[in-house]
Amino acid sequence: MFTDLYEDLINKTEKLSLIGLGYVGMPIAVAFAKKLDVIGYDLNSSKIELYRSGVDPTNEVGNEAIRESSVQFTADESKLRGAKFHIVAVPTPVNDDHTPDLTPVKGASEILGRNLTKGSVVVFESTVYPGVTEEICVPILERESGLKCGTDFKIGYSPERINPGDKVHRLETIKKIVSGMDDEALDIIAKVYELVVDAGVYRAESIKVAEAAKVIENSQRDINIAFMNELSIIFNKMGIDTKAVLEAAGTKWNFLKFYPGLVGGHCIGVDPYYLTYKAEMMGYHSQIILAGRRINDDMGKYVAENCVKSLISANKSVKGARVAILGFTFKENCPDTRNTRIIDIVNELGEYGITPVITDPEADSDEAKKLYGIEFEDMSTIKKMDAVIIAVAHSCFTELTMNDIGKMFGEGKKVLLDIKGLFDRREYEKAGYSYWRL
Numbered sequence: 001m002f003t004d005l006y007e008d009l010i011n012k013t014e015k016l017s018l019i020g021l022g023y024v025g026m027p028i029a030v031a032f033a034k035k036l037d038v039i040g041y042d043l044n045s046s047k048i049e050l051y052r053s054g055v056d057p058t059n060e061v062g063n064e065a066i067r068e069s070s071v072q073f074t075a076d077e078s079k080l081r082g083a084k085f086h087i088v089a090v091p092t093p094v095n096d097d098h099t100p101d102l103t104p105v106k107g108a109s110e111i112l113g114r115n116l117t118k119g120s121v122v123v124f125e126s127t128v129y130p131g132v133t134e135e136i137c138v139p140i141l142e143r144e145s146g147l148k149c150g151t152d153f154k155i156g157y158s159p160e161r162i163n164p165g166d167k168v169h170r171l172e173t174i175k176k177i178v179s180g181m182d183d184e185a186l187d188i189i190a191k192v193y194e195l196v197v198d199a200g201v202y203r204a205e206s207i208k209v210a211e212a213a214k215v216i217e218n219s220q221r222d223i224n225i226a227f228m229n230e231l232s233i234i235f236n237k238m239g240i241d242t243k244a245v246l247e248a249a250g251t252k253w254n255f256l257k258f259y260p261g262l263v264g265g266h267c268i269g270v271d272p273y274y275l276t277y278k279a280e281m282m283g284y285h286s287q288i289i290l291a292g293r294r295i296n297d298d299m300g301k302y303v304a305e306n307c308v309k310s311l312i313s314a315n316k317s318v319k320g321a322r323v324a325i326l327g328f329t330f331k332e333n334c335p336d337t338r339n340t341r342i343i344d345i346v347n348e349l350g351e352y353g354i355t356p357v358i359t360d361p362e363a364d365s366d367e368a369k370k371l372y373g374i375e376f377e378d379m380s381t382i383k384k385m386d387a388v389i390i391a392v393a394h395s396c397f398t399e400l401t402m403n404d405i406g407k408m409f410g411e412g413k414k415v416l417l418d419i420k421g422l423f424d425r426r427e428y429e430k431a432g433y434s435y436w437r438l
């Protein structure tokens, strides 16, 4: 029943579907549509309308690629019946108490289950803890479809490694881990992904191995960044510039290149909680992973406190101080503001009676308004500031000259917080600035 699926997809007698067309699902759909017939389903019908009108709100593939793509965008779940190879790429956020929120994954499994036909292969791409695919998704698929996993349909898992805003590391150029419930499923899944991933695939030995591999990739980054943040706190107390220390230490061949910073978004700051949740269920209380999370989650507050200290040393009154924040997204050159930790700086400054002005030409301003009630100012209106916090390394900020930055300030000492260390500390200090960075 499954033996001809690959050929049927190539010959376009069968279709591939994407369930969830966000930062991950959309580029996959567009890439596969160059080779296969693709149905792109999302339950958000306004997003589907945008795609149909040729707009890419994620900026991952661009409007032109969407307009030219043959993906059949739909918000009608029954269209999924027309496909035999399904890829699920729905969000996997955490709840306020940091436990996994599997509502979208379960919801997508229900929708797909209701529309699953015999002979299908289902691949989950959402980042999860080991066991979610087989222990949570499969029972839902079986219940909703009335079909049996292993005989009527097969499953696999292939984690996504794309990096929004990164035009070098793309779906096509990153080696992709694939896994399947048995050799037959693995073979089909590997061959299908090989159609679009030029860098090739890595066949993991089981679905759980593939799930675990993804979740530790991001946990490893989180822990390493937490270590850098801890160093930054220590060196700040000692009056030593962390960036200078890291540059010096980085001359050793095996010193890892990580930098301090805010850890936001819906991957690095979230995925570790999936792993620690599952560990907790197994009776193990994580120590290193959760310690890293705590440090990283507190960095926004730490930046705001240092802004206040810098204002005080510059003889400026704190309450009502005019502070500008440049950048609001969770990472550079990307419009995504979900789970941005810049909001922690905003909230903490609010505790000191400061309402910062925020500018971000890259950010999705509608999303920021909806999620945080924040309205951005145009960068040209940033003037007469007491302090400026450069929070995100968007290209439009890295290109700023000292002259551009100087024009943003009013009377008195210019207090500059360059969180990402974009500028030359010594030059700014020489020019009389109060300069601070992580």
Ligand SMILES: NC(=O)c1ccc[n+]([C@@H]2O[C@H](COP(=O)([O-])OP(=O)(O)OC[C@H]3O[C@@H](n4cnc5c(N)ncnc54)[C@H](O)[C@@H]3O)[C@@H](O)[C@H]2O)c1
Binding pocket: 019, 020, 021, 022, 023, 024, 025, 041, 042, 043, 044, 047, 089, 090, 091, 092, 104, 105, 107, 108, 109, 111, 125, 126, 127, 128, 160, 161, 162, 163, 164, 266, 267
């Ligand atoms: N964005 C990244 O950088 C990245 C990288 C690697 C892995 N991931 C993982 O990939 C997964 C998807 O992330 P994303 O960034 O694309 O999320 P996203 O929020 O950008 O997109 C998810 C899409 O799924 C849709 N959706 C939600 N529930 C649905 C349902 N029941 N049926 C159909 N559609 C549904 C949403 O409307 C949205 O359009 C997550 O598990 C994430 O952790 C993301």
